[in-house]
Amino acid sequence: MKTRIILAAVVGLAMTGLSGAEEKHDHDHDEPKALEAHEHGKSQLNIAIDGTKVELELESPGNDIVGFEHAAESDAQKKLVSDALAILEKPMALFTPPAAAGCSLTEAEAEHELEGEHAGFHTHWSMECSNIKSLTSFSVTFFDKFSAAEEIEVQAISEGGQIGIELHDDDKSINLSDIVG
Secondary structure (H helix, E strand, O other): OHHHHHHHHHHHHHHHOOOOOOEEEOOOOOOOOOOOOOOOOEEEEEEEEEOOEEEEEEEEEHHHHHOOOOOOOOHHHHHHHHHHHHHHOOHHHOEEOOHHHOEEEEEEEEEEEEEOOEEEEEEEEEEEEOOHHHOOEEEEOHHHHOOOOOEEEEEEEEOOEEEEEEEEOOOOEEEOOOOOO
16 A cells, blocks of 8 residues: 555654655754654654545554553553553544544554563554545644653655654644645
8 A cells, every 4th residue: 555655654754864855844953853762751653645545653652651661460550551542543532633634534553562571552543534635734632641641753744745743742733734735
């Protein structure tokens, strides 16, 4: 699928900082473009827009989502993971496109992954938008749902360009108007 190729390109561009498209961004150049493998308080969100298809991929440290970064041991921890996965499977409750864009969810996957001694969450969402030119932003309620999260490093790419944005817990939207339309 072409959109998944673009999503892979977003990840590659985030890691290398290279782009054939004009790069538009509003982040500090002293900070790395790629998210460190394990940083509390920081998540990575990749957005790829291809025609009417939109794909989002979110990586978050377990501590930011459930308050711990190991395999769930107690019943209470297992419930926290289960509840978090239920929230993460509803991306439009975390990152809401404008109603005018006519977006509908076509796929949602959320996993709690354990690598070595650290656990985190990986999510992938696909949307189809009937009026992609109206997808100029996403409202953000992620920080309201996961109060331990402090920052989201956003990389977005479309036929109109690429942007890199750092969202903080007081930010309420992702502006895509520079690359959509």
